Amino acid sequence: MSSDKPCQPKIPPPCQRKCNVQAEEAEEEDKKEEPVKCVEMWHPGFDARFSNQNQTRRCWANYIDYIRCTNKFGEDHEPCEYFKKAYQYLCPSVWYNAWDEQRENGTFPMPPWV
Incomplete structure (x- = not known):
């Protein structure tokens, strides 16, 4: 048929x-x-690194990826917006606002690979 x-x-x-x-x-x-x-x-798609688990690490990874992307390519680089949207979707706003504040004060615990 x-x-x-x-x-x-x-x-x-x-x-x-x-x-x-x-x-x-x-x-x-x-x-x-x-x-x-x-x-x-909008929501971020599936990420095999963080499948069906607590999404805290995924939130942190997207925030760090956004920082790395903007440090390398600048704030106006459009592909960096994906990471920004992802961490804003996954993280409570209190967290990333505090991280932004820590970055401004120079107390943010930046990983060594960034």
Whole structure:
């Protein structure tokens, strides 16, 4: 049994599914509210070095990688933004704000390979 059409997923992505359900509920209740808008959120992809574990080390590694990247290529280097987004996603803001403060004060425990 062969078909010319490629296999299409029958279930919409989670965000779209949520919007459709909420839109249908709004229609049923005849409310005149603005339609539900989905916001696509960014997250770092899978990293085999930190699989299914506490993500603290991954947070630290991405912060250090960001520092290394900016030291080598400068703050305006676009690929460095991945590391920044990753550590901001994975780390509590209190941590990286404290690390930034420590870097400014010269007390940040920088690894020797950086």
